Amino acid sequence: MIKILKGHIIHTPTKERFEVHADSYIVVEDEQVVGIYKILPDQYNDQSIIDYGSSIIIPSFIDAHLHAPQYMQMGVGLDLELMDWLNQYTFMLEGRFADVNYAKKVYPHYVDALYEYGTLRSCIFGTIHDEANRYLVHAMKEKGLSGYVGKVNMDRNAPVSLVQTAERSLKETENFIRDFKDDSMVKPIVTPRFAPSCTDELLDGLGRLSVTYHVPVQSHLAENKAEVAWVKTLFPESASYTDVYVKHQLYGPEKTLMAHSIYLDSVEMELAKSAYIYMVHCPNSNMNLSSGIMPVTQFLDEGITVGLGSDIGAGHTLAMQQTITSAIQCSKIRHVLSPKERILSEPEAFHMATKVNGSFFESFGLIGSFETGYQFDALVIKDPSPIMDTLKPVEQLQRFLYCGWTESIQVRYLNGKNI
Ligand SMILES: [Zn+2]
Numbered sequence: 001m002i003k004i005l006k007g008h009i010i011h012t013p014t015k016e017r018f019e020v021h022a023d024s025y026i027v028v029e030d031e032q033v034v035g036i037y038k039i040l041p042d043q044y045n046d047q048s049i050i051d052y053g054s055s056i057i058i059p060s061f062i063d064a065h066l067h068a069p070q071y072m073q074m075g076v077g078l079d080l081e082l083m084d085w086l087n088q089y090t091f092m093l094e095g096r097f098a099d100v101n102y103a104k105k106v107y108p109h110y111v112d113a114l115y116e117y118g119t120l121r122s123c124i125f126g127t128i129h130d131e132a133n134r135y136l137v138h139a140m141k142e143k144g145l146s147g148y149v150g151k152v153n154m155d156r157n158a159p160v161s162l163v164q165t166a167e168r169s170l171k172e173t174e175n176f177i178r179d180f181k182d183d184s185m186v187k188p189i190v191t192p193r194f195a196p197s198c199t200d201e202l203l204d205g206l207g208r209l210s211v212t213y214h215v216p217v218q219s220h221l222a223e224n225k226a227e228v229a230w231v232k233t234l235f236p237e238s239a240s241y242t243d244v245y246v247k248h249q250l251y252g253p254e255k256t257l258m259a260h261s262i263y264l265d266s267v268e269m270e271l272a273k274s275a276y277i278y279m280v281h282c283p284n285s286n287m288n289l290s291s292g293i294m295p296v297t298q299f300l301d302e303g304i305t306v307g308l309g310s311d312i313g314a315g316h317t318l319a320m321q322q323t324i325t326s327a328i329q330c331s332k333i334r335h336v337l338s339p340k341e342r343i344l345s346e347p348e349a350f351h352m353a354t355k356v357n358g359s360f361f362e363s364f365g366l367i368g369s370f371e372t373g374y375q376f377d378a379l380v381i382k383d384p385s386p387i388m389d390t391l392k393p394v395e396q397l398q399r400f401l402y403c404g405w406t407e408s409i410q411v412r413y414l415n416g417k418n419i
Contacts, residue, residue, distance in 0.1 A: 003028040003416065004044060007052035007380065008393035009036055011059050011370040012351040015300075020393050025049070026057065028376040031365075031416040035372055052410075054389050055382040056396050059368055060412060061320035062357035063114075063122040065218070065259040065280040065309025068136055068149075069094050069103075071110040073313035078288040082224040085289055085314065094127045094152075095161040103132035111143040116406045117318045118379045120414045121361060122147040123218055123257055123309075125191055128154055128164055130172045134179075137186045144419040146364060150191025150218055151176045155202045166202040173206065177213050187215075187363060190254075194220035195231050195244045207249030216255040216360070219245065221279075222268075223260035224291045242268040252276035255360060259309060260285075262292040272304045278360055279304055281352070283326040285311035293330045297342045307360065308352045321404040324349045346398065380411040 005028070009021040027034040027044060040049075070090060077089040096102045114122060126133035126149055133151050140147060153169045154162055164172075177188045190210040192198045198206075210217050222228050222241050231241045238244045242264065245251035251258075252274050261279040264272065272279060281294045299306050309315075310323050317323075324346075331344035358368020358377075366374040381400050384407065391399065400408055412419050 001030060002044065002047055003376075004040070004047050004049045005052060005057060005380075006049050007055045007057045008396070009057045009370060010393055010397055012347050012355060013369055013371050015345075015348045015351040018347050018350070018394055018397070022393055026370060026376075028416050031375050033370050033372055033374045033376050036370060052380050052382070055380050055410060056393050056400070057378055057380050058397065059354040059358070059370060060120040060377040060379045060414065061118050061353050062361070062368060063119045063310050063318070063320055063323075064257055064278065064307035064357045064360060065123060065282055066312050066315070066318070067125040068107060068110050069097050069127050069132075070313030071113065072106055075316045076313070078314070078316065080289070082227055082289050082291060082314075083230075090313070091159050091162050095159060097127040097129045097132040098161065100129075100131040100135055103129075103135045107136050107139040111139045111145060113318050114145060115143055115412065115419075116409075117320065118406070118409050118412060119318060119320055120145055120377055120412060120419070121358070121364075121367065123189060123360065124149045125152055125193075125218070126150060128152050128162055128169070130176065133176060137180060137183075140186050144414060144417075146185045146361075146414060148187050148189035148216065148218070149180075150189040153192045153202055153206060154197040155199050157197050166199060166205060169202060170205040170209065174209055177209060177215055181213055181215065184364075190215050190217045190250070192217075192219050192250060194227075195241065196227065196234055200248070203244070203248040203250060210254045211249050214254060216257070217250050218257040219250065219259070221245070221258040221261045222263040223286070224289070225263060228263050240265055240268050242271050246271065255362075257307065257360065259311060260291065260294070262286065262294050269302065269304070272299070273302065275305070277305065278307045278356075280307045280309040281327055282309045282311035282315060282323075283330045284316055284323060285309075285314035287326070287330070288316060289314050293334055295334060295341060296327060296331055297344055300344075300348070301342075305356060306352060307357045308349070319404045319406070320353045321401045324353050325402050327352070346401070350401070376413055376416040378413040379409050381408045382410050383408050
């Protein structure tokens with residue numbers, strides 16, 4: 001089935017610039033983009049056109065790192081640093097998901113909020129609890145959203161209510177993988193919480209599951225200085241934090257997301273250049289917990305793949321618009337303090353939240369752009385203000401990114417369908 005949409009079409013096939021097609025047509029066949037045209041080819045003359053007037057049409061957002069259970073906790077306890085925040089707030093909250101009825105209360109609000117903000121695909125940490133994780137998958141599918149959901153694995157260094165034996169944790173992970181690996185909308189991802197909460201036995205088993213079932217991996221890396229020092233004492237035989245994951249096949253050979261990655265040594269920087277490795281910059285979270293600021297343009301210029309994540313609840317908003325602008329603002333602060341570091345450009349940051357994050361979703365198709373053959377995932381945005389017609393399409397996008405009004409999102413498309 002053919003769909004033709006008209007409006008100001010903006011995307012970032014490359015990170016260097018916004019590609020703007022003012023007053024143009026985008027043709028979608030079934031789920032995928034056929035092409036963008038200023039003048040519609042004759043073959044489509046009989047087709048009806050969905051005319052969005054002066055609205056802008058952009059790829060929908062993808063969040064590469066967030067914690068669904070922490071939706072309840074956004075903005076709470078953010079005067080603390082990472083380990084105190086985990087111990088005083090997060091672990092207690094996550095323990096409540098042992099009761100699936102609690103998950104049933106929280107997760108519908110969480111998926112509604114993802115939808116409202118235009119984040120139609122995401123890479124999500126659940127909790128250790130099988131029933132609650134399965135309910136989360138169900139809630140995502142009910143809402144028509146796509147993503148990777150990970151059963152969190154922990155077998156030490158957390159309250160009793162949040163640790164399982166390595167054996168049970170692996171068994172539940174394997175069952176979860178088997179049940180969802182062929183799902184077309186929500187797929188499993190191997191999720192050791194972070195090295196300190198896992199024994200070698202658990203990490204080893206998780207690496208084996210990732211390789212056996214060809215399932216990607218997500219975890220945390222080098223977020224906070226105290227955490228990095230702690231990992232050294234927990235894994236004295238490992239050369240670095242990264243090396244802990246490398247040793248257990250949790251850093252490649254399957255695609256891997258490593259959230260934060262602020263404090264990497266020169267050997268770790270080299271390892272990060274692998275095509276399978278994505279560092280996920282989470283600027284709001286890193287500022288809130290005083291963790292640090294990733295030198296993002298340095299990473300990009302050295303050829304490291306960097307995606308973007310909201311990291312709620314340490315991040316205080318699900319809005320990828322504001323995650324994009326925070327990433328830019330963080331790079332400006334680094335630039336002011338150290339002028340040799342360049343500023344992250346708007347197209348670069350937008351590219352991270354769409355095409356780069358989207359490339360992690362290769363088992364769902366081509367994601368995150370309007371190039372031919374990509375899945376048509378899109379947001380149609382019209383600012384309610386009457387002055388918007390006087391702004392150029394890119395200026396409308398800038399205003400949407402910085403001001404972040406969700407009511408500006410008129411229509412959401414996923415896989416070519418208006419959802
Ligand atoms: Zn996180």
